[in-house]
Amino acid sequence: MLIIGGREAKRHSPKILERFVALCRASERSPCIGVVTTASADGEAAFRTYRDAFAPLGMAAKALDLADRRQADLPEYARALSAMAGVFFSGGDQLRITSTLGGTRFHQALLAQRELGLVIAGTSAGASMMSDVMIVGGADEREPARNTVHLAAGMGFWPGSVIDQHFSQRGRIGRLLAALAQNPEILAIGIDEDTAIELQARPPTFTVIGTNTVTVLDGRAITATNASESSPDQPLALVGVQLHVLAPGWGYDYQRRLPLSPAVESWLPF
């Protein structure tokens, strides 16, 4: 899986899209990808953007323009996935993805095909929906408070995490901390623009690729917070958050919660 913080380069040196194509090729499935534009207000425009970005990389793209739940339950879309190497979720509104696709036949087919090698990627809204606790929206450039973040159930492609995107560029650490304060067990990940994490199940690690950074907030060592007794607009206190900033090439073991420097994880399949 490839989880992208939005605004990834599409023309000049599109490292992240290139990596997606390489992963799709390595899957040895049909050399074709699907672009799910459900999140986008203008799905056709979003599809054209990605079709034109993937074409020079030698990868054909098909539109998976699922607009409502009835369509997402049709067997042909689920079936189409088995003839694809990867699926790419465009940006927009993550609630459109979960409310349209959550629990449908298409959603189930994605989970099933992933076990058979299907590569799943998503950018911006397509990144947020990957976790099981999903950030729907919230305030940028604010201190953490319960009402600075709105949460909903995500698509569960990466359980145990909560993901935010456009992270440094929009000043979003406050809202990610607010999500963390409400349940410190969750692993909070903030992904910058033109930056992605490449996630694998075995070993349970991810690697940072792209241009900027990925911020990991580990709340398990939080010793005190006022999250339960504070009112929604009161500033939150959090004591003892572990913060890691990972640059491209750095990795993270999300089971043992250990950052991996580029040297340590050079055994990863780059």
Place this chain on the structure above:
Amino acid sequence: MLIIGGREAKRHSPKILERFVALCRASERSPCIGVVTTASADGEAAFRTYRDAFAPLGMAAKALDLADRRQADLPEYARALSAMAGVFFSGGDQLRITSTLGGTRFHQALLAQRELGLVIAGTSAGASMMSDVMIVGGADEREPARNTVHLAAGMGFWPGSVIDQHFSQRGRIGRLLAALAQNPEILAIGIDEDTAIELQARPPTFTVIGTNTVTVLDGRAITATNASESSPDQPLALVGVQLHVLAPGWGYDYQRRLPLSPAVESWLPF
């Protein structure tokens, strides 16, 4: 000392300014304060703003409109401090403060009078200059990189720290992390708008007052960073930063580096 993150309330319920006045009264020195407007582009306007804010609180304000080093070396300004309970540094450009006042007779008089009870407060630029390593400027809403922050020597009122202001409101954690990566020993403090820390030497603690939060970044447990081998515009990696978000009423022991919940530090002189 009172270190304020900028944009403190001046008319309706000006909690932070009220606290400054209360501290000045408690000093039992002459009931008059000086406003140092050296940082401000329009010093006269800055003085009027604070004079008018302090007047309803029953505190007379005098302008300390030091514009150049020659003036800052005149004995009358140093002498004036001994007839004041407190000094308030307005916002603007922190380099104006350090380049005009650093090492002058006025600076020395501030340090000497502080030992005799003078209360020193500063907001925005007047907060940044308090530390010995001072953030001059940098990029908002950016991931940490060596060129996202510019540092200079501050006024040294609080050694061992680096202070950033307008913190959550301008998305400044990236530049504060960049300052921290270069020497993890320093204590990095981000103060939100309309929020302040009230600092005391004995015990070596501060308390958060005002509306929003104070972020403490403790880098002593950093186990890995690429700060020395990265180029100025490369994203920085930092592994193992301790992050605390402190809400009003919470405190921090900056010698032992321990956050204090409101209950624990209720013995503090509120």
